[in-house]
Amino acid sequence: MSTAYQKMTSLCMNIKNEIYTDIEIHNQHILPSFIDLPNLSASIYSTELCNRLRTFLTACPPAGPSPPVAELVIVTNDFQRDLASWKISPVKGGVDAKELFHLYILVWIQDKRLSLLETCKLDKVKWSGVRTQHSTTPFVDDMYDRLRETLNDYELIICRWPEYVFVLENAVADVEKAVVEALDKQYADVLLPLKDHLTPKKFGLKYVQKLAKRSAWEFC
Template sequence: SWKWLLTEFASYYGVSDAYTKLRYLSYIVDVATPTADWLNLVHELLLPVLMKSHGTATLSHQENRILGEVEEQIEQTLAMVFENYKCLDESLVSGLAEDFRPPTGLAASALEPAIKLYSLLHDVLSPEAQLRLCGYFQTAARKRSRRHMLETDEFVAGNSEGIKMDMVTFTTAYQKMKSLCHNIRNEIFTDIEIHNHHILPSFVDLPNLTAAIYSVELSNRLRSFLVACPPTGPSSPVADLVIATADFQKDLASWNICSIKAGVDAKELFHLYIVLWIEDKRRALLENCRLDKVKWSGVRTQHMTTPFVDEMYDLLKNTLTEYEVIICRWPEYIFVLENAIADIEKAVIDSLEKQYVDILAPLKDCIAPKKFGLKYVQKLAKRNSTCPYVVPEDVSFLVHSHL
């Protein structure tokens, strides 16, 4: 409403339009805020000045000096906009949210005028200008990633080896890492939504640009965390983290995010741990098969088997249930698990045979192959004996256990 006063004053004293706008801009940039109103005003005032400087008319030495100072300050404000593009808030005086907020999926109002102003100051067809703009968004991704990582710093800071923790702390740690995977996943998904508003220049592939940062930093954090808090088996908290990591990788692929070098590779992160889990389980169950560990040799269960067999069956069944989450995602581990279970089943049979050696020894002669003449076989076949064959109870007990 008072713009006429500035125009009249400049006209009365013979001040050029370019100098008038530049002097006015020099005061505006001193109170710069990353808001749409400020960016639109600066673009409106700067456009005719730059058109004049690029045309036949030239700016005076003083005007060029002011223009250089103004452009430098505008560049700083643009950097603030792009490096905080998920924290912009027009309702605040500062234009920036002070507290850390989850991404909303909406493009901030200041983003579009900021791109327009950046295009006014730079030749966006030049590699330097493109690289600079992409660098701003990469910095924003690093800042967001760093803020998310704070929640898990306590579990990796200064820990090069596994730390001792109770079950509650262990569960809490893995839950926080699971939440970190979900939060980083939401950041990338939000960038896809912002990209789909078609506000950014075509050379800014925002999802791929930021995913390269998020995925690498998440991978590094997962690797450090697993070293500091090594998983001892596919317990519920560990399984949840495995699922979250695998789903994160699967989501990136489904969103057509380009393959990221050193990014999250769930199988590669957990491979050694899975192999060790299966080997430790194999050794533990083989230890249970030692003869001195087998209990209640004379006790019968409702299935006419030894408690040892029932116990081993339950342990094997629980093992298969535990590793279901692994097998569903990476079926190739079936072969490693099958080999371990086969070794355990063989050890169970060997233990039973050693346990019932006294019963089996007398049967060896009976089951040894014998050669009978034809007449002897016919004699056996024609017998009318009514005496049934009696199998000792211990033998049937052993057969049931084997079955």
């Protein structure tokens, strides 16, 4: 899978280089002026590349923003950005990096959210009495590391498409809420056996009457 993504990344870079070469040829004024070689070739290349990328992603759907996948996302976005900077006219059906990866990114974030929420379940929370160097439980430290790792994984995507911050922020907020709820339940179970000792005893009426009679006899 990693090799396949690397090959698609190389394909994107090679096609971009071909278009840049056509721009250099056009600037040499070798062809008649009415032939706009860069735009002609870019329309063909971009459409063909988009179709190949879409077919490839369907056949080998990315499970998450792993390094090979992230590299393909970056190169695809750079391809689109470079064509715009070279004054290449947008092509209908051409490469649109965000459109190609949009649904996958949403699925990645949702899957990560569900995975972290599963970790927060009460039966997965252990070692409540153990403390770490930060005066927290291993569960809290582990969840903090997982959240930090998640944010780092999506840094490259957020830098290119900041609108995904809101989706990621909502997922992180749900996980933080689940962490607090898990800790509440965990410590509630720890304190439950102590409730009998903390709650004032309630005596029945007969027991109170018996004590009263005993006190009366003692007084006599």
